[in-house]
Amino acid sequence: MKGYITIFSKMVKFVILVLIVDLLFGIISNHVFFLQKTGKYARANHVIYDTEAEVLIFGSSHAHRHYVPEILEKELKTTAYNAGAEGQQLIYHLALQEMVLKRSTPNLFILNIDEDFLYSSDIAYDRLNDLHPYYNEFKNELRPLFKLNSKFIDIEMFFRSYLVNSTIIHIIRYYLSPQLDYKGYRPLHGTMTTDQTTSNLIKLDDEAKEIDKNFVFALKEFIDNAKSNDVNLVFVISPTLKKINPNNKSLAIINKIATKENVSIFNFAEDTNFDNKLDWFHDPSHLNDQGARHFTKLVSERINQKILTNLEKK
Amino acid sequence: MYFNSFDFLLFLPIIFVVYWFFQKRKIHFQNILLLVASYIFYGWWDYRFIALIALSTLVDYLVGIKISHCDDHKFKKRWLLVSVFFNLGVLSFFKYCNFFIDSWVDLFNSIGYDIKNVTTLSIILPVGISFYTFQTMSYTIDVYRGKLQPTRDFISFAAFVSFFPQLVAGPIERATHLLPQFLEKRKYTIESISYGVKLIIWGFFLKLVVADRAAIYVNSVYNNVEYHDGLSLIFATILFAFQIYGDFAGYSLIAIGTAKLFGFNLMTNFRRPYFSASIHEFWNRWHISLSTWFRDYLYIPLGGNRVGRYRWFFNLFITFLISGLWHGAKWTFVIWGAINGIYLIIEILCNGKKRKGTLNIISTFCFISFAWIFFRANSVLDAFYIISKIFTKPGKLYIGSGDDIAASIYAVLAIFLLVVIEFRREYLKNTVVINFIIKREIGRMFMYATLIYLILYLGVFGNSQFIYFQF
Numbered sequence: 001m002k003g004y005i006t007i008f009s010k011m012v013k014f015v016i017l018v019l020i021v022d023l024l025f026g027i028i029s030n031h032v033f034f035l036q037k038t039g040k041y042a043r044a045n046h047v048i049y050d051t052e053a054e055v056l057i058f059g060s061s062h063a064h065r066h067y068v069p070e071i072l073e074k075e076l077k078t079t080a081y082n083a084g085a086e087g088q089q090l091i092y093h094l095a096l097q098e099m100v101l102k103r104s105t106p107n108l109f110i111l112n113i114d115e116d117f118l119y120s121s122d123i124a125y126d127r128l129n130d131l132h133p134y135y136n137e138f139k140n141e142l143r144p145l146f147k148l149n150s151k152f153i154d155i156e157m158f159f160r161s162y163l164v165n166s167t168i169i170h171i172i173r174y175y176l177s178p179q180l181d182y183k184g185y186r187p188l189h190g191t192m193t194t195d196q197t198t199s200n201l202i203k204l205d206d207e208a209k210e211i212d213k214n215f216v217f218a219l220k221e222f223i224d225n226a227k228s229n230d231v232n233l234v235f236v237i238s239p240t241l242k243k244i245n246p247n248n249k250s251l252a253i254i255n256k257i258a259t260k261e262n263v264s265i266f267n268f269a270e271d272t273n274f275d276n277k278l279d280w281f282h283d284p285s286h287l288n289d290q291g292a293r294h295f296t297k298l299v300s301e302r303i304n305q306k307i308l309t310n311l312e313k314k
Numbered sequence: 315m316y317f318n319s320f321d322f323l324l325f326l327p328i329i330f331v332v333y334w335f336f337q338k339r340k341i342h343f344q345n346i347l348l349l350v351a352s353y354i355f356y357g358w359w360d361y362r363f364i365a366l367i368a369l370s371t372l373v374d375y376l377v378g379i380k381i382s383h384c385d386d387h388k389f390k391k392r393w394l395l396v397s398v399f400f401n402l403g404v405l406s407f408f409k410y411c412n413f414f415i416d417s418w419v420d421l422f423n424s425i426g427y428d429i430k431n432v433t434t435l436s437i438i439l440p441v442g443i444s445f446y447t448f449q450t451m452s453y454t455i456d457v458y459r460g461k462l463q464p465t466r467d468f469i470s471f472a473a474f475v476s477f478f479p480q481l482v483a484g485p486i487e488r489a490t491h492l493l494p495q496f497l498e499k500r501k502y503t504i505e506s507i508s509y510g511v512k513l514i515i516w517g518f519f520l521k522l523v524v525a526d527r528a529a530i531y532v533n534s535v536y537n538n539v540e541y542h543d544g545l546s547l548i549f550a551t552i553l554f555a556f557q558i559y560g561d562f563a564g565y566s567l568i569a570i571g572t573a574k575l576f577g578f579n580l581m582t583n584f585r586r587p588y589f590s591a592s593i594h595e596f597w598n599r600w601h602i603s604l605s606t607w608f609r610d611y612l613y614i615p616l617g618g619n620r621v622g623r624y625r626w627f628f629n630l631f632i633t634f635l636i637s638g639l640w641h642g643a644k645w646t647f648v649i650w651g652a653i654n655g656i657y658l659i660i661e662i663l664c665n666g667k668k669r670k671g672t673l674n675i676i677s678t679f680c681f682i683s684f685a686w687i688f689f690r691a692n693s694v695l696d697a698f699y700i701i702s703k704i705f706t707k708p709g710k711l712y713i714g715s716g717d718d719i720a721a722s723i724y725a726v727l728a729i730f731l732l733v734v735i736e737f738r739r740e741y742l743k744n745t746v747v748i749n750f751i752i753k754r755e756i757g758r759m760f761m762y763a764t765l766i767y768l769i770l771y772l773g774v775f776g777n778s779q780f781i782y783f784q785f
Contacts, residue, residue: 156320170720
């Protein structure tokens with residue numbers, strides 16, 4: 001019996017020590033995390049806690065690299081911030097939108113649609129990790145989304161060190177070498193060559209891909225959140241040199257939902273303005289700064305035509 | 315159930331407490347508990363796997379008894395063949411059936427026959443099948459050889475076959491070592507439990523921080539070889555050498571540590587293999603349980619080195635070739651095995667078995683890493699493409715983009731820590747898995763708590779599997 005008690009007491013001592021270490025280092029790591037001035041986490045912090053922009057842009061790298069807030073502000077005579085995040089997909093944007101709406105109510109959300117937004121992707125779930133640091137503060141918004149990837153989310157999120165998992169290199173990196181952005185927009189420079197075009201004109205093959213019901217739900221939720229908070233919403237499909245499969249199931253469902261919910265879709269994927277404009281592209285699916293400026297202007301014009309006219313009518 | 319899952323972190327303490335609760339009663343209760351726990355652990359992947367392991371257990375249990383009943387050597391051998399054919403038959407069917415079908419089709423197509431629309435079977439590969447079939451085969455072979463008395467305690471035998479800490483990825487235990495532990499009372503000591511916990515923590519560090527961090531860079535390069543230059547391919551190959559070590563040695567340590575919590579001693583599976591100064595030494599330190607299995611049950615029965623020189627080389631080569639095939643039903647693994655066999659033969663020819671010194675350690679690491687190219691490449695063509703690029707187009711080092719950069723930096727830092735710790739153990743003869751040079755118990759506890767913090771802070775917590783589960 002004595003042996004059991006000794007082992008039990010040592011185990012309890014060790015567990016307490018683990019919790020203390022986690023708490024102490026966790027507080028420090030958390031503090032350092034929120035001190036960031038540049039980089040993807042700093043931009044997310046700004047969107048969640050600070051921005052008062054009237055126009056917010058959501059989406060993956062296509063959003064992040066294609067929308068110049070300065071031009072939107074000038075054309076729409078309002079304030080704008082690019083909340084696009086590279087590599088992120090719909091559930092991340094939904095989470096970010098919900099966190100923003102908890103604090104403020106912008107006038108317009110622009111969601112840049114990727115043609116594969118609704119296709120199954122484990123990475124989409126894994127990359128939700130970027131939002132772990134906000135869990136304690138936004139439990140109601142984040143818990144249902146994190147639960148999609150882990151049934152033990154409450155245990156995982158109990159550890160402070162886990163909340164800020166893998167963030168330290170980013171923090172150091174952008175402290176030593178700040179990553180400049182222009183209201184969330186980071187331009188790409190350089191143009192494509194003809195060689196790149198010939199090797200990169202890929203017809204996206206999506207025959208075997210499956211639709212993830214959670215992503216469909218996330219899209220509907222994104223629309224509902226905008227509607228219930230009286231925020232205007234437009235979907236935009238960015239220009240690309242890749243040929244999108246006409247039978248793309250994901251895009252078909254997005255179109256169907258948008259039509260049903262009366263959300264405008266501005267489709268620039270087949271816009272002739274961008275045909276063979278190699279000097280506007282950084283790579284087949286990303287515009288460079290010059291292209292992004294042209295594109296943002298075109299988007300602004302469409303928004304002015306559609307949404308703002310509607311607002312005036314009201 | 316994966317070790318790196320929250321299911322396991324809940325499962326383990328429950329089984330641990332209930333297990334020691336039965337300590338005062340007969341060990342039979344503990345063995346029943348271990349058997350049930352092991353079947354739950356295994357069935358967590360797919361409940362259908364349980365039927366297969368139960369059948370394998372029953373066959374080898376009965377064969378063991380039958381062999382002991384036979385006085386005639388000829389009949390003993392027949393019963394042994396029943397076990398060998400059954401186990402290898404099951405393994406071949408589940409693991410190699412489609413591989414052989416595809417290979418025959420490819421062969422016929424290559425010599426001019428146009429074979430299309432060949433039906434392959436839709437077979438799920440039961441996790442860890444290669445490990446437990448080898449373990450049970452060792453039982454019947456040892457009974458046949460008279461090294462072991464067959465047990466009549468079916469529960470203990472079934473618990474031995476399915477013992478969950480080492481069921482799906484080893485170490486592949488010998489019946490002579492592990493089975494007797496199921497038949498005697500296990501001791502509950504603080505030293506054993508404390509050591510077990512330390513091994514588990516270090517195992518998780520190797521898996522989640524070293525292996526899984528390295529995997530991010532390795533996968534991004536090896537899955538897109540056409541976009542990467544020689545330098546990136548070299549760097550990815552070096553990282554892979556540590557990834558597979560962290561992954562497999564990490565699993566082994568968690569397995570050994572978990573077994574220790576239940577009072578069992580499993581064999582050491584890795585002894586700092588990258589400090590080997592020769593290929594021969596490497597294979598004495600890498601996946602020891604498998605290497606010694608092949609030595610005892612294949613290489614020596616073939617004649618080992620007590621035959622003519624050419625036959626000896628043939629024995630070595632064939633042993634490594636089969637070892638390669640054991641790792642997976644792909645030609646990349648077969649070639650990997652063949653390369654290691656050739657290395658050993660060349661080493662013998664050059665009298666290099668007893669090499670020593672830093673330069674030899676580095677050169678051995680380079681040779682081993684070269685062979686890992688075949689192990690990791692997605693296809694044989696990819697492997698040759700990688701090698702040709704390494705030698706013809708060094709180019710630029712891809713350091714990753716976005717999160718990839720951070721992943722490779724974490725991996726390099728974790729590998730550095732691993733090398734420092736292993737260096738201390740190798741040359742300063744530290745016996746403890748990690749010696750924190752702190753005398754006070756609370757100080758040592760603090761250091762292990764910090765290691766747990768590092769795992770939580772730097773580890774990869776996705777849905778990663780252990781590489782060796784596929785074998």
